[in-house]
Structures are given as structure tokens and as C-alpha cells.
Amino acid sequence: MPATQERATKSPVDDSLFAPLNNKSAEHDAIVRPSVGYWKDAWQRLLKNKLAVSGLIIIVFLTIMAIIGPMLTPYTYSEQTLSNQNAGPSAEHWFGTDNLGRDMFTRTWYGARISLFIGFAAALIEFVIGVLYGGISGYKGGRVDNILMRIVDVLYGLPYLLVVILLMVIMGPGLFTIIVALTLTGWIGMARIVRGQVLQLKTNEYVLASKVLGASTSRIIRKHLLPNTMGPVIVSMTLTVPGAIFAEAFLSFLGLGVSAPVASWGSMANDALGVLNTGYWWRLFFPAFFISLTMLAFNVFGDGLRDALDPKMRR
Amino acid sequence: MLKYILKRFAWMVLTVWIIITLTFFLMHAIPGDPLDVADVGSSDAASANLAAYYNLDQPLAMQYVTYLKNVVTFDFGPSMTSRSRTVNDMIESGFPASLQLGLATLFFSVISGVVLGVFAALKHNKMIDYLTMILAVIGISIPNFIQSMLFINYIAVNVEFFPIARWGTYRHVILPAIALASGPMAIIARLTRSNMLEVLTQDYIKTAKAKGLSTMKIVVKHALRNALLPVVTIMGALTAAVLTGSFVVERIFAIPGIGQYFVNSISNRDYPMIMATTVIYSTILVVMMFIVDILYGLIDPRIKLHSKED
Amino acid sequence: MSETLLEINDLAVSFSTQGGEVQAVRGVSFAVAPGETVAIVGESGCGKSVTAQSIMRLVPEPPGRIKHGSIHLNGKDLAALSDKQMRSVRGKQIGMIFQDPMTSLNPTLTVGDQLTEGILTHENISKSEAEKKAVELLNLVGIANPQERLKLYPHQFSGGMRQRIMIAMALMCKPSLLIADEPTTALDVTIQAQIIDLFKEIQEKTGVAIIIITHDLGVVAQIADRINVMYAGEIVESGTVKEIFYKPQHPYTRGLLTSVPRLDGDRSQPLIPIAGTPPDLFSPPEGCAFTSRCKYAMEVCRAYDPAVTHLSDRHFTKCWLQDERAEKPF
Ligand SMILES: Nc1ncnc2c1ncn2[C@@H]1O[C@H](COP(=O)(O)OP(=O)(O)O)[C@@H](O)[C@H]1O
Ligand SMILES: [Mg+2]
Numbered sequence: 001m002p003a004t005q006e007r008a009t010k011s012p013v014d015d016s017l018f019a020p021l022n023n024k025s026a027e028h029d030a031i032v033r034p035s036v037g038y039w040k041d042a043w044q045r046l047l048k049n050k051l052a053v054s055g056l057i058i059i060v061f062l063t064i065m066a067i068i069g070p071m072l073t074p075y076t077y078s079e080q081t082l083s084n085q086n087a088g089p090s091a092e093h094w095f096g097t098d099n100l101g102r103d104m105f106t107r108t109w110y111g112a113r114i115s116l117f118i119g120f121a122a123a124l125i126e127f128v129i130g131v132l133y134g135g136i137s138g139y140k141g142g143r144v145d146n147i148l149m150r151i152v153d154v155l156y157g158l159p160y161l162l163v164v165i166l167l168m169v170i171m172g173p174g175l176f177t178i179i180v181a182l183t184l185t186g187w188i189g190m191a192r193i194v195r196g197q198v199l200q201l202k203t204n205e206y207v208l209a210s211k212v213l214g215a216s217t218s219r220i221i222r223k224h225l226l227p228n229t230m231g232p233v234i235v236s237m238t239l240t241v242p243g244a245i246f247a248e249a250f251l252s253f254l255g256l257g258v259s260a261p262v263a264s265w266g267s268m269a270n271d272a273l274g275v276l277n278t279g280y281w282w283r284l285f286f287p288a289f290f291i292s293l294t295m296l297a298f299n300v301f302g303d304g305l306r307d308a309l310d311p312k313m314r315r
Numbered sequence: 316m317l318k319y320i321l322k323r324f325a326w327m328v329l330t331v332w333i334i335i336t337l338t339f340f341l342m343h344a345i346p347g348d349p350l351d352v353a354d355v356g357s358s359d360a361a362s363a364n365l366a367a368y369y370n371l372d373q374p375l376a377m378q379y380v381t382y383l384k385n386v387v388t389f390d391f392g393p394s395m396t397s398r399s400r401t402v403n404d405m406i407e408s409g410f411p412a413s414l415q416l417g418l419a420t421l422f423f424s425v426i427s428g429v430v431l432g433v434f435a436a437l438k439h440n441k442m443i444d445y446l447t448m449i450l451a452v453i454g455i456s457i458p459n460f461i462q463s464m465l466f467i468n469y470i471a472v473n474v475e476f477f478p479i480a481r482w483g484t485y486r487h488v489i490l491p492a493i494a495l496a497s498g499p500m501a502i503i504a505r506l507t508r509s510n511m512l513e514v515l516t517q518d519y520i521k522t523a524k525a526k527g528l529s530t531m532k533i534v535v536k537h538a539l540r541n542a543l544l545p546v547v548t549i550m551g552a553l554t555a556a557v558l559t560g561s562f563v564v565e566r567i568f569a570i571p572g573i574g575q576y577f578v579n580s581i582s583n584r585d586y587p588m589i590m591a592t593t594v595i596y597s598t599i600l601v602v603m604m605f606i607v608d609i610l611y612g613l614i615d616p617r618i619k620l621h622s623k624e625d
Numbered sequence: 626m627s628e629t630l631l632e633i634n635d636l637a638v639s640f641s642t643q644g645g646e647v648q649a650v651r652g653v654s655f656a657v658a659p660g661e662t663v664a665i666v667g668e669s670g671c672g673k674s675v676t677a678q679s680i681m682r683l684v685p686e687p688p689g690r691i692k693h694g695s696i697h698l699n700g701k702d703l704a705a706l707s708d709k710q711m712r713s714v715r716g717k718q719i720g721m722i723f724q725d726p727m728t729s730l731n732p733t734l735t736v737g738d739q740l741t742e743g744i745l746t747h748e749n750i751s752k753s754e755a756e757k758k759a760v761e762l763l764n765l766v767g768i769a770n771p772q773e774r775l776k777l778y779p780h781q782f783s784g785g786m787r788q789r790i791m792i793a794m795a796l797m798c799k800p801s802l803l804i805a806d807e808p809t810t811a812l813d814v815t816i817q818a819q820i821i822d823l824f825k826e827i828q829e830k831t832g833v834a835i836i837i838i839t840h841d842l843g844v845v846a847q848i849a850d851r852i853n854v855m856y857a858g859e860i861v862e863s864g865t866v867k868e869i870f871y872k873p874q875h876p877y878t879r880g881l882l883t884s885v886p887r888l889d890g891d892r893s894q895p896l897i898p899i900a901g902t903p904p905d906l907f908s909p910p911e912g913c914a915f916t917s918r919c920k921y922a923m924e925v926c927r928a929y930d931p932a933v934t935h936l937s938d939r940h941f942t943k944c945w946l947q948d949e950r951a952e953k954p955f
Contacts, residue, residue, distance in 0.1 A: 017925035018950045157330040159600045161559040166338065166593055169581060170345050246458050253460050253563055255582050269461060273567065276468050284468060288461045296456035303452070518728040524683055525723075526743035526794070527716035536742075537731050544733075616733060616778040 045308040052304020058297035069109025077110040078261035096282040107263035122244035125183040130190025138198030168256040231309035238302035242295040265291040327605040334597040391591035413572035424496035432507025454501030460563040462494040510542035551604035631657040636694030649675040651858035662835040664845035667855035716743040720795030724807040726787035730779035737775030762793035785816035857914035864940035874942040
């Protein structure tokens with residue numbers, strides 16, 4: 001066969017190069033990608049997200065200040081100095097005082113305690129109830145699932161904040177009652193997420209495999225289902241926190257939250273309602289700023305977490 | 316389709332019934348039952364009204380039946396605080412303002428949320444996209460009552476155009492509607508954006524491009540429609556957010572709406588008013604969710620077939 | 626020889642991603658004559674779809690970028706067209722069909738709407754005329770009761786029927802070229818055969834030129850005039866169906882042939898899949914990209930890019946085994 005060579009590319013090629021290549025060693029261009037564990041991988045992705053990292057830093061800062069903030073001043077949150085009402089920020093009162101002469105700095109960070117405590121407590125309780133309820137529903141399937149989900153459907157149709165308001169009217173104000181009212185209705189979303197995840201994972205081979213191998217139900221739940229449902233659950237928990245903080249502030253703003261001398265961002269904002277347009281700007285500014293900052297930090301962090309944990313983003 | 320509607324309708328009725336029942340018994344569960352005969356002094360005219368309306372001399376089960384009957388005929392009885400007025404009076408007088416505010420808010424949040432979301436998606440990873448998403452997360456993070464107070468303190472006071480309080484002209488509506496709408500708007504914008512991005516990668520968009528359709532036509536006819544389907548489903552939840560948000564916003568802007576009355580009734584412990592508002596608001600929400608379900612069935616042809624089959 | 630409808634010259638397309646530049650297509654050239662059927666065959670990921678999308682200028686930019694090369698349709702440089710002019714080529718002069726008929730149709734619009742919207746954009750005709758045309762084409766692709774079916778939604782059709790609808794849709798404006806990107810891959814085997822027959826039939830009836838993309842050599846044997854074998858973004862061998870099937874010169878082509886059932890039904894030879902995976906297109910190897918998987922690889926393959934060797938008028942390959950110094954293994 002007369003082959004017509006058009007050698008355009010490389011200059012004279014040495015004859016010796018036409019020796020056969022031992023192709024065993026030909027793995028030189030195999031694609032080697034470091035295999036990192038799921039959580040480590042997610043963590044690295046999260047660290048790359050500047051917004052999420054700043055959210056996390058703010059959350060840590062707020063938490064520390066919530067703990068030590070009230071201790072940094074010689075005042076307590078309820079101590080009234082009637083001679084020093086509505087004083088602007090100064091060296092003595094860094095955030096000024098309110099209409100009863102109470103130190104706003106102390107009250108602001110005391111309010112942070114309340115908000116963060118409610119946020120974390122709600123997230124934790126909803127997590128426990130949601131995982132149990134959703135996990136059982138999804139795992140058992142069939143009749144049990146049907147009944148449990150019907151209940152969820154009914155509860156889901158109820159307007160959340162309205163129910164919370166009603167519960168607060170009945171149970172009376174207080175930190176404990178707020179948490180009860182919030183979690184009594186709040187776990188539904190979590191239960192749905194967990195159930196969906198479990199249903200999806202239940203059909204996976206490795207669960208089937210361990211079933212065949214005779215693993216017990218609780219072991220399958222612990223070893224296989226839970227670790228895999230954690231991603232969306234953690235994201236949902238992170239986003240529950242700002243929701244609960246908002247709900248507390250909202251209730252306190254309506255006078256249904258924590259009771260009187262206790263400081264909460266919502267009740268402080270409510271107090272400021274009487275002094276709008278009077279020049280006592282710090283009365284509104286500090287509770288407004290910190291509640292917004294807290295919600296912003298949690299929202300941004302939660303979003304970042306979701307992006308980091310989303311397996312679809314994985315290459 | 317009809318079967319689907321009927322099923323949803325039955326579900327709606329059931330939910331409303333549960334809410335009415337729950338409200339009734341929860342009210343009776345309050346320590347020192349405010350609707351108890353013993354607490355109602357017979358000398359007071361309002362109390363007598365109350366006792367008559369609730370059949371307070373009857374056993375609880377009978378009271379419940381009476382209440383159910385009354386509610387179904389939209390009669391919420393006398394108010395406890397406003398001696399001369401009935402709950403119906405108060406709701407009627409507050410309804411127009413609340414409706415105006417609510418509709419303005421929904422309208423504004425849906426339009427601006429969708430527009431922002433679409434632009435952000437079309438300019439994915441560009442300046443507009445980042446700005447919109449920052450705006451959205453801020454909108455979600457600043458509570459509506461804080462926004463309202465900031466608006467009054469910094470905008471209404473300084474800008475002649477916006478009245479500080481009261482109700483009447485469209486200028487009264489703008490600031491409270493924005494304060495109330497920014498949260499829902501942000502949620503809609505984010506949802507629209509992510510759906511849009513998802514839809515734009517779908518194969519049928521490639522098909523549409525391969526047909527030689529213009530970008531405008533592809534976005535409006537093929538992408539937007541499908542991207543907005545999930546937005547429709549959250550309309551119920553958004554209405555709920557707007558309704559509950561209106562309590563505080565009406566209060567801050569001194570808008571004479573139902574929300575204002577509701578907040579007052581909470582601080583005055585005017586239980587009949589609380590019950591009535593809860594029932595009315597819940598009903599509005601449940602009806603809204605019903606409409607959303609039906610709407611969804613109408614927009615998405617796949618659902619229609621589904622219900623035909625079952 | 627005969628006139629050319631489409632001519633692609635030294636086309637290179639890259640995508641910039643986080644991991645670096647993906648060189649999806651690296652210097653592809655081929656031509657299509659009117660009424661001809663040209664196949665592009667290769668493993669998944671070798672750049673077939675990107676090549677097809679480049680012709681339609683549908684490569685998403687960014688991240689994609691046509692680095693160099695030209696595409697001429699009827700002698701007109703497609704790269705020089707404005708976006709608006711390009712839109713009048715898409716759907717009108719070139720029709721395109723995609724792999725998955727289940728997702729290629731918009732689920733919320735009726736089939737009739739989707740069939741007619743292209744022609745309504747390109748031609749100045751009324752809606753009823755467009756519908757008449759749609760009915761005509763549905764008839765052509767073998768869909769019964771087309772008139773009633775215009776009102777149905779995609780989910781009311783089976784996969785095979787949807788692909789027929791896609792074909793009808795691509796033919797609405799009587800294009801001179803039809804690009805089918807893996808049109809049968811997502812279908813059942815029996816339906817695959819029907820769709821292939823349909824392609825043959827419509828080509829006889831309309832004289833449209835077809836570029837068919839597939840990773841399955843079995844599909845192309847039945848309809849293609851010429852086959853381009855692609856590997857790692859390059860055409861490594863090209864020739865008529867006979868030349869490729871009976872005189873394959875590139876080890877990769879041979880590998881593909883032994884990995885599909887033989888046409889003549891000879892089952893005596895076992896099917897052998899090609900060992901290994903295609904190279905990373907982030908940094909294609911220096912020499913021949915197939916070296917690491919090639920049974921006959923030589924030192925030279927790893928170091929230098931092989932030249933194109935013409936074996937006949939239309940049969941060429943890009944392999945060092947063609948060099949007279951190489952030992953001929955087959
Ligand atoms: N939008 C894109 N972004 C980045 N890489 C892409 C994109 N589209 C295709 N590629 C890459 O280009 C290469 C060729 O893809 P393609 O042409 O789709 O292969 P196939 O031959 O299977 O059709 C693949 O390596 C793929 O990863
Ligand atoms: Mg492809």
C-alpha cells in the first residue's frame with residue numbers, strides 16, 4: 001500500500017523511537033484526583049466561601065459576646081437609674097441607656113443570650129423530634145408512614161406564627177413557653193426532610209446489603225441512614241436558628257415574648273417604638289442592628305453550608 | 316381534574332375545622348377560663364352578651380356546637396373590650412385597610428421578586444447577580460418590624476412625600492408595603508433565580524435554541540414558565556408571612572386594619588377577638604393554599620394527567 | 626469532487642473550568658456533501674457533541690470558546706454571522722436532534738406548539754398553515770392521528786414517539802442539514818432500529834444531509850456514507866463505511882470494532898472492550914493521545930504527534946504505525 005506521508009508536525013524523528021513501548025508503565029497520564037472524605041471535602045469547600053466564613057466568624061463573635069458581654073459592665077440588665085434616662089452612648093454607657101435608665105450595652109448582650117439560646121434550643125429540639133419522627137416514618141414505610149405523614153400534612157396546613165401566637169396567649173410569656181411554642185410546630189419541616197432522605201437512601205444497595213447480612217434495624221439506622229441524611233439536616237438546623245430568633249423577637253415585639261424586665265431584642269425594639277423620631281437613635285439602632293446582623297450571619301452561613309454539602313456540586 | 320379539586324377542597328374544609336376546634340378548646344384551656352360563666356359577672360351588659368352568645372350555661376360540648384354554628388354563619392359575637400361593638404364590626408372596619416396593604420404587598424413582592432430573580436439568573440455570576448443575592452439575603456435578614464421602624468425613623472420623617480402614619484392615599488401604602496414585602500420578595504427572587512438557572516440547563520432549552528428562537532422568546536416562553544411553577548407553590552406560605560407580618564407593620568404605621576385590632580386584642584386579652592382573627596386568618600391562608608394547588612394543577616399539564624389516572 | 630454543503634476546518638474548542646482549560650475539540654476537519662450521511666463515532670467525552678454544537682454555534686460561551694478553525698455552510702462562514710443571522714440558520718438551514726427525547730421537549734407546552742414555533746419564527750406563514758405542515762411531518766415520521774395529537778403534551782407520548790416528534794420538529798423548515806446527536810442512545814434496542822430506518826426513509830424523501838453522532842458503530846453501519854472516528858478531541862481515522870469496517874487502520878478504530886457485535890453476524894469473535902480510559906483533556910499528552918491504551922504503542926507515539934496519512938481519496942488516519950519504519954502488526 002503506497003502510503004503518502006504528509007509529515008508536517010515534527011522535525012526528523014529518530015529511527016530508534018519506533019521500538020515498541022512497554023505499555024505496562026503507561027499509566028503516566030492516569031487521572032489522579034485526591035480522594036477526600038465527604039466531610040473534609042465539604043469543609044474545604046465551605047472555607048473557600050468567604051461569605052459563609054464571615055458568617056461563621058460573626059456567629060462565634062456574637063456567641064462569645066452573649067456570654068461575656070453582660071459581664072463587661074458594672075450594670076445589670078434590669079438595674080434602673082432614673083436620673084439617667086435616655087442618655088446617649090458615652091464612656092459610662094457604651095450603647096446609651098433606655099427610658100428607665102437601664103444600660104443598653106448590658107441589655108443588648110443579655111438580649112443576645114436570649115436570642116441565641118432560643119435559636120440553638122429550637123434547632124436542637126426540632127432536630128431530635130424531626131429525626132425521630134421522619135426517620136421512623138421513612139424507615140417503617142407503609143401504614144405507619146401513611147398515618148404519620150397525614151398528621152404532618154394537617155399540621156403543615158396550619159399557619160405557623162399564628163399558632164405560635166395562640167399558644168403564647170394561652171401559655172403566657174416566658175423563655176420556656178417560647179421554646180415550647182416554637183418547637184411544637186417547627187419540627188414538621190425537619191421531619192419531612194429526614195423522611196425524604198431516608199426513603200431515598202432506603203433503596204440504596206448498601207442498606208439492602210446490610211439487611212441481607214442480617215443487621216438489626218437500629219444498626220442500619222445508626223450506621224447507614226443517619227450519616228447520610230446529615231447534610232440536609234444540618235443545613236435545615238442552621239436555617240432554623242434565624243427563624244426562631246425572628247419568631248422570638250416578633251413575639252416579644254407583640255408583648256408575648258419574655259416577660260417584663262428581661263431584655264430581648266424584640267422587646268427592646270418594641271420599647272423603642274415610643275421614642276421613634278425623638279433623636280434617641282440608639283434605642284432602636286442597637287437591637288435592630290444586632291438582630292439583623294445575627295440573622296444575616298446565620299442565613300449566610302446556612303446558605304454556604306448548603307452549597308458545601310450539596311453532593312451535586314461534587315466533582 | 317374534578318376529582319383532584321374535590322380532594323383538595325375536602326382537605327381544606329378539614330383543616331379549617333381543625334383550626335376552629337383547636338382555637339375553641341385552647342381558649343377553654345387557658346388557666347382561669349376566660350369564657351367560663353363564673354368569671355363573667357352577670358351585672359355587666361357585655362358579659363351578659365358574651366354569656367348568651369357562647370351559651371355559657373350549657374355544657375362544653377353544647378357550647379362547642381353553638382360556636383361552630385356561629386362561626387360557619389360568620390358571626391363572631393361580641394367583643395370583650397369594646398363594649399358596644401361586636402367582633403364582626405371591628406373586622407369589617409379593619410378589613411379594607413388590611414386587604415389593601417396585603418394585596419399591595421403580594422403584588423409588589425411577586426413582581427419585583429420574579430424580575431430580580433430572572434435578571435440575576437440571566438446575568439449569572441455577574442455584578443447584577445451578586446447584588447441581587449446580597450439584597451435578597453439582607454431582605455430576609457432584617458425583620459419586617461425593624462424595617463418598618465427604620466423607615467419611619469429615617470425615611471418618612473425626612474421625605475415629605477411619605478406620611479408618617481394613618482391611612483388613606485396610595486402614599487400611605489408604599490412604605491409599609493415595602494417593609495412587609497422585602498422578605499417575601501427576597502425569597503421569591505432567590506427561588507426564581509435558582510429555578511431559572513436549573514431550567515436554563517435543561518435539554519428543552521437547547522432544543523429551543525436549536526430551532527433558532529430568540530433569547531427573549533426562549534426566556535419568556537420556555538424558561539420563565541417552568542421556573543415559576545415552584546414559585547406558585549410557595550405563595551401559600553408567603554401569604555402567611557405577609558398576614559402575620561401585617562400585625563406588627565399595621566401597628567407601627569398605625570394603620571387601622573385587622574392586624575392592629577388583633578395586636579390590641581392580644582394585649583387586652585380580648586379572647587373572642589383573638590379567636591375570630593385566628594379563625595379568619597387561618598381560613599384565608601387555607602383557601603389561598605387551596606387556590607395555589609388548583610392553579611398548579613392548571614399550569615402544569617403533568618399533574619392533570621396524574622389525577623385523571625388515579 | 627462534488628460540491629460541499631458544510632466544511633469544517635481545523636476546529637478547536639476549549640472550556641475554561643476551575644480545574645483549568647478543557648481542550649474538548651483539538652483541530653477537527655471534515656466536510657459534508659448535500660444529501661450525504663456522515664457519522665462521528667467515538668467514546669463518550671471525546672468531543673462529538675461539542676463539535677456538533679459548534680456547527681450550530683450553541684457552545685455555551687463562557688465557559689466555552691472556539692479557539693481557532695472555521696465552519697462554512699454553503700460557502701458562508703458561520704463565525705462571521707451576527708447572532709441574529711445565526712438564528713436564521715438554526716432550525717431553518719440546520720435542524721438538530723438530541724439524545725434524550727424524554728427531556729428534549731418542554732413538558733409544559735403542547736407538541737403542536739413546539740412543532741410550529743420554529744417555522745412561525747422563520748417563515749411568514751399563518752398558524753394554521755404551520756399546523757398543516759406539522760401534521761404533514763408527523764405523518765412522515767409515522768405518527769398516527771397527527772391532527773389530534775398536536776394538542777397533547779410530551780408526557781402523553783412514549784420515548785420512541787417523542788424522538789419521532791423531535792425529528793419532525795427538526796425537519797419543519799426543510800433544512801439542508803440535519804444533526805442528530807446520539808439520537809438512539811436513550812432508546813430501547815427495537816426502537817433504535819425503527820428510528821434508524823426512519824432516518825434512511827426521510828433522507829430518501831427529503832434529500833437532507835445528515836451528521837449522525839453516536840458511540841455505537843453498529844448504528845452507523847446501516848446509514849452512514851462516511852465515518853469519522855474521534856478520539857480525545859481529534860479525528861483519528863476517517864473513511865467510507867467499507868473502509869472503516871473492512872480496512873481499519875487506527876488501533877482505536879480496531880478497538881471500537883471489536884467492542885461491537887459484528888455486522889455480518891459472525892459471533893465467533895468475542896467482543897473486547899478497549900482497556901483503560903481516555904486521557905485527561907485538561908492536559909492532553911504530548912504525542913498521540915491513544916498511546917497509553919494502545920497495544921501497538923511505540924516510543925515515538927509518546928513523544929510526537931502523528932501525522933495524517935492518506936490511504937485513499939477519502940480514507941485517512943493519524944497514526945505512527947503508517948510510518949514505513951514501524952513494524953506492521955496487522
Ligand atoms: N459546558 C462545558 N463545560 C466544561 N466542559 C465541557 C462542557 N461541555 C463539554 N465539556 C467537556 O468537553 C469534553 C467533550 O464533551 P462532549 O462533546 O459532550 O463529549 P461526547 O463525545 O460524549 O459528546 C468532555 O470532556 C466534557 O467534559
Ligand atoms: Mg455527547
